Amino acid sequence: MMTQSNTITLSSALKAGLIAGLIGAGVNHLWSFLAGVLGATIPPGFAVAVTISSLLPVLIGAFLYFIFKRYMPKGQLLWMVISIAFVLFSFYPVFTSTQLPDGTVLDETFPLLTGPMHLFSGFLAIWGIPKWSK
Numbered sequence: 001m002m003t004q005s006n007t008i009t010l011s012s013a014l015k016a017g018l019i020a021g022l023i024g025a026g027v028n029h030l031w032s033f034l035a036g037v038l039g040a041t042i043p044p045g046f047a048v049a050v051t052i053s054s055l056l057p058v059l060i061g062a063f064l065y066f067i068f069k070r071y072m073p074k075g076q077l078l079w080m081v082i083s084i085a086f087v088l089f090s091f092y093p094v095f096t097s098t099q100l101p102d103g104t105v106l107d108e109t110f111p112l113l114t115g116p117m118h119l120f121s122g123f124l125a126i127w128g129i130p131k132w133s134k
Contacts, residue, residue, distance in 0.1 A: 008069050012133045017062025018055075020128035024121040025054035031116050040109035043100060050117065058125045061086075065129050080126060087122030094118060 028050050036042050043049075061083060068075035094114050099105050 008066055008133055010063070010066050013062045013066035013069075013129065014059065016129045016132035017059045017065075017125070019132050020062070020124040021055040021058035021121075023128070024058060024124045025051050027120045027124070028054050028117040031120065032113065035109075035113045035116075038112065040113040041107050042113065043104045043106075045102075054117075054121050058121060058129070061125050062129050062133070065133065076130060080130075083122070083126045087118060087126070090118050090122070091115065 029047065032042060032046065032050055061079075064082075065076070065079050068079040072078060094111050097106060097110070
């Protein structure tokens with residue numbers, strides 16, 4: 001017999017991920033604009049990268065949330081721990097990269113531009129997916 005805590009559906013988890021991802025993309029685009037006003041250098045094509053990077057990882061996280069919560073005891077707790085670790089690990093390239101994959105050289109404003117975006121999307125995923133998947 002399935003318990004109440006394991007009755008999550010894939011569609012509800014993905015819907016929650018889409019909500020969190022779209023809100024995160026919006027917030028990250030606003031931050032990108034504000035960071036540009038504050039003097040950060042915005043690389044060419046950055047808006048597309050922000051949109052994809054705000055949606056794709058959160059949707060993958062929502063799928064993993066479904067798997068963990070549905071099929072593992074204490075799956076939600078384990079998912080949260082792994083998600084927090086992933087967000088923290090995502091800061092490594094923010095502070096250590098000297099160029100983008102396309103060869104664009106980064107300046108000292110890159111952490112100002114991208115660091116908060118990792119926090120915004122990470123928070124929305126970790127908080128929003130469990131909240132909005134109910």
